[in-house]
Amino acid sequence: MSESVKRVVLAFSGGLDTSVILKWLQQEYQCEVVTFTADLGQGEELGPARRVAETLGVKPEHIFIDDLREEFVRDFVFPMMRANALYEGLYLLGTSIARPLISKRQIEIAKLTDADAVSHGATGKGNDQIRFELGYYGL
Structure with a gap:
């Protein structure tokens, strides 16, 4: 990340x-x-995310917790199920299929807040890093 980054949107x-x-x-x-923080139906995790962000010095107006449940199910989960997309033929891809939607909303928030960059917490060179970053690059 460049030294000129003044504001970043963090997943x-x-x-x-x-x-x-x-x-x-x-x-x-x-x-x-x-x-x-994307609300994809995880419920009880959302309140603590807000409190942690506030405790770490994030301004209240810079804490976004958006309800993306309807869009997630309509545009990601249903098409995934229709395609019978299962990992190793057994597991639904709920977490991985959410990353493009989270990336999309991060880019929208970056534009709204005049952010210079976006960031995530995925492990380096892991699957989620690739999912987030390809989403960012594509958008």
């Missing part, structure tokens, strides 16, 4: 990885962090 779960990344972005780049 934020409120868990350990994204909380550490949030502080690292603030300290390493002295940039403002906007958090985005």
Whole structure:
């Protein structure tokens, strides 16, 4: 990431990885962090994500928790099920299929907040990193 980044939109779960990344972005780049948490139906995890972001110094107006359940089911889950897309023929791809939608909304929020960059907390060179970053590049 360039030293000229002043504001970044972070895909934020409120868990350990994204909380550490949030502080690292603030300290390493002295940039403002906007958090985005997608409500895909996980329920009870959403409140703590807001509280953690506030505790870590994110301004309330820069905490986005958006209900994407309808779009997720309509545009991602139903087509996945119609295609019988199962990992190793056994497991639904709920988590992985959500990454393009999260990426899409992050880019929209970046435009709304005049952010210079987007970020995620996925493990380096892992499947989720590729899913997020290809989504970003495509958008």
